[in-house]
Amino acid sequence: MMAPKPIGKWEKYGKRYCRDWEKEAGLKEWIRSVPGDDTKAACRYCICEIRAHHSDLVAHSKTKKHKRHFALLSSPNVERHPYDFDTRHSLQAEKQVSFEAEQGSFDELKHTKMDESVNVCALKLAAHIACHMSIFTVDHLGCIVGGIAEKDISLHRTKCSTLIRDIIGPTVHKELLRDIGNGFYSLIIDESSDVSTQKQLCLMVRYFSNRLKCIVSSFAGIITLTASDSDLITEALLSFLNENKLNIKKCVGIAADGLSASICGHKNSLLKRFYELNPCGIFIKCICFSLHLCLSRAIDVLPLNLEYMISQTYLWFSRSTFHQKRYSELYAAINVGENALKMLQVTDTRWLSISPCINRVLSQYDVLRLHFQSVKDNEKDYSADLLCQMYSDPVNRLYLVFLQPLVQEANRISKLFLLETVNPVKLITELVMLYQTLLLRIIKPCVFPTWMSVMNYDLRSKRNYLPLLEVNLGQMFLSELANAKLSSQSAEVIQSKCRDCILELVNQIKLRLPPNVHHLESLSALNPSVVLSPLRPAFSTLSFLSLYRGDHLKLEQQWRNLDSVFWTNTEDGQIEQFWVEVAKHTDEVGDKDFVELGLFALALFTLPFSSAAVECTVSQMNMIKHKLKNRLQDSLLENILRIRAYMHRNKICCNQFQPSKEMISLFNSEFYAVANNKDAAEDYDDYEDIF
Template identity: 30%
Template sequence: MPKDKKKYSQKYTKIWETDPDLKDWLAPDVTNDTLVNCKYCHVVLKAHKKDLVGHAKTEKHNKATAREKSAKSCKSISQIYKPVLSEKTKIAELKIAAFIAEHCSFLTVDHLINVLSQLDPSSDALKNLKLHRTKCSMLIKNVLGPSMLEALIEEIGDFPYSIIIDESTDLSTQKVLCIIVRFFSHKSRQIVTTFYRIIKLIECDAKSVHDAIISQLKIDGLKFENMIGVGVDGANVMAGRHNSVTAILKRELPDLIVVKCVSHSLHLCAEKAAELLPRQLEFLVREAHNWFSYSPKRLEYYKTLFETINANKDPKKIQGLSGTRWLARYQAINTILEQWEELKLLFSIAKSDDKCYMAEQLYDIMRRTPFKAFLIFLKNELKNVTQLNLLFQSDDVEPTKLFEDLFLLYKNLLRRLVVPSQLEKLVDCELVEFNFQEHLMHTASMYFGFDFQNISQELTAEDLLDVRERCKNFLCCLAEQIQKRLPDNLSMLKIVADLHPKVATSQVKPDLKPILNYIQRTHIYGNKNDIESEWHQLSNKTWSNTSTSADFYFEVYNDCDAAGCKRFGNVSKFGLAFVTVPISNASVERAFSVYNIVKNKLRSRLSIEMLQSLMMVRFTLQRNGGSCITFNPSTKMLSLFNIEMYDFKKSEPEENEIMFEMLNNL
């Protein structure tokens, strides 16, 4: 740039920079030092005072200046209007959000709020409700779910706990790991088994599952070293001997108690034993259900036939078979036997009138008495196994008595198979490894039930011998499978059974040395020497709560001496820890059932964060009060009810789910 032009530029630049009437609306031009920009009009001007003053007097510049000053003088909406929701309105909207999370989809709340406001136009409480699907989804995802999870973690605290885990693939081919936590709640004074986490998995190998569990426990602040037990199914990736999830966990916690699901094991035992019975039984049970499942005409015809024979009584529905729940066949077998003559008549009519080949096959099976005898035998045997299976699936049973029930099933099988003189030589602890196959009774001496004895009179000698032999093989296989599949469960449940209040308060009680030699973490169980000493002193005092183990050991835990120190602090910690050991995988299977209800075909794009919150709300409501009717928002929930819950970067709204629901409602 020439010297004279440079001086000219510097001269006039200083003029507009120092003049108060010019510097407010002028800015330098980055491309040319001799030019400036009008910030209001967005035009380029020469940096000459005469030109700048002339532009300042134009009508265009004056209008632009007026608009700018007017805009600066206006206050923002946040300064003028600050909406403040009353606490009653927040509670009402949180209760409605809990209702939506438990029962229906987010779109429902749009119409629900409009209906509520029309019920009583004079009510300020209903008039102030401003809740639609976006706000409702944010309340569930960022307020209710996190608050309930935080409350659950605080309730567990530093006390011991167990987890029950299982993995699955949902309808969107997404692999997920579900974790159920089981612990003794000092707040509610009971054993709690509830939903904890649903975690998305990329790989389902043992190392990936292990890392996902450890990482999530660390994020949530639950101490890994306080975990005393883990419940798994029988899959190799979960319960294998060398490189499974439980094997890796036991390397880190050597005294971790691993419990394979007893319900799964009983199912596999019965399934294996049933392979020794005629295949026609499986065919009859399956096809009797299929005969009615796809034909309303057949169902109505059979209903009319049954009412004619049984004086207007309705027939029971035959249950369908399940590939993963073999013991569900008990209900189907029971129904078929109750309606045996009616079904046989139905298939006989269909065979002759409709020329149906399937009806001919079914009738041919039902007219042969040996098959009915097999079903009667199977019904009696499966009843005992099914009842025990239901006990292990329940969360409200006394865990210390489950060993007695499981062992009685095994012992009753042996008493019907083994020569009595051989069983009298053995104590109970020796029965688990007893080779009963070498001491079996003769088939003719075995008892298969009262109903079986009655129908056996209708069989020929040859058929009766064959039926009894096959029934004997079924019982032998069932006992062998129980002995093979449940040794770890039997030994673990024996430990828990010894802690029953009646045993603990008796003068003669078993020694705890086998258990104390197994445990290592004294910060959870207490000092070993003190545990044994206090264990023998429990019978010196009268205790009021001896009905359940949880009530008993909680009373023992709170018992103090004159100085306020706990008399039985070590043995009570030991007892409360062991009663939290998982007994089956039924709770995590139920959690997956809820998961499949929440994430269905119309809601297949729900995020894992929203699923976590929805399931947490459902399980927490069920655990605390039973439903959304008794739900009361906590102080934590009210504090989170603010504008920050709309953090869309942290938690995206379920737009895809809403879109699919809207399309479905068209």
């Protein structure tokens, strides 16, 4: 029954059913009076009552529901029950009979009229929209594709949203959960707020895929939070794991950026509750984010105007096309045949973003100095005057030349940890070598027999520090310092600040990264060159044994017998393939004789040393739900991300997507019934208010 409208100016006088309506075209086919109530009219097809207002009756005749019922029930093939509106009971009886006839017609349509190829095309279009475009555009795209393919493809934003939310998204999520199964996994989590300031917890799962035979990091879901309380976050996470049948005892570790006290605090936090439920779990702070913080603290030792100079240079050009054009003309006049590259922005949302910014400024330093000198002479602009002074000061150039190799090396190490699959031995070697190289630039030559001996070096002892003139500040820096022709006192001050910058960077790395180095060192024992060596470490010395809950005697026997089998993937770069081969190996009688050791090693490789995957997903969330699409519901947003994650882990795009049999089977008459019963507000989940 339609909801009554608010009483207007003339409605207090009331309106009555008019018999002339039964002769009017467009109404006579379906309109009936309601016995005993002349303020209403009845529809013989929809079996509903409508106010006896002519405008309401015309509006009802134009609804999709009425048109669908009219097309189905006016057919001569549908047996009709004689209508009798004498009593309310007969009206309800007719409603039941007509609904049964309608359902029978729907079932018939499902087998006869619904073309499966059209449904497949609609599913592919919906997947394409979820991967690349706004749902609003499907109103036109569906018509274009249908016209080209010469098929009756009726796909608009309501139907497309329902396909994504109720069919494709849930199906690919079930496929992910089946792939994880009862195996081990790790979680990567991050708190975020969307454009509507709603707090959310984004979850990524990292596991070994039996189907793909590799370690996979994929989107798991979004948890909507009402507050950042640790108890609330913990309960929400545990509820999510239970709903998705993920055993928390199988969680090897949790990774986060380490900033939120509600997640990784020492007292009442998600991490503390996680250790209570899973004492063998590991918490890992993101190494990329830790390196970013280390370098930020080290740069703070240098004069503050360096970051100001780089950030203001970007703002100077980003806000004015006139400044860009003027600078491009000057650059083209000095560098014939070359175009000026745009200045880059320093942003905290991108780790170590200052590295490419410094490279860009140094590559165009002289032209920038001339540009700001010209602007200063011709315009009265305080910012240009200030920037001109900074670029004219050779000390600022010296500091940038000193920083350039430092931030480049940190950025290179960070990019290694951003890779989804990489040998842990390579990671720990690069990370410790960075620390050792920095250490040897400020202390006397020293021998470090192990990785941990490097990290455990006592920095508080200053007796091994090199004299200031012997500190290795870089050959390029020393060359620039000599060309600057500064006084000895000024040169000593600059060198002292650069040394303090290196010392602060070393201190910050020592403060933040030793736990990660310990975990990486334990994983390095699983390298094929180590486990197959006659000098491989004894089983009792393996630091990761505390994480294993099974039979240690059986695991030790398999560890001893590893070198008795001929393995094909023995290169250090094939560490995952090696342990997959170990887990699948069978003996003469067909039993998997190394399956426990192989699966345990693969479970350890799921430990995430970077939270880059979840940061990228949060960025996608902000691009999908932005200012113009602030009404996008969380269920639709979550399933869009699930579809994108499905494409990513299968290394395909929408043009290679093939709907599964489960998706096609769900796309039936029941789907249409659900889609048509959705609340009207959901039809505009992705509507962009651009008009």
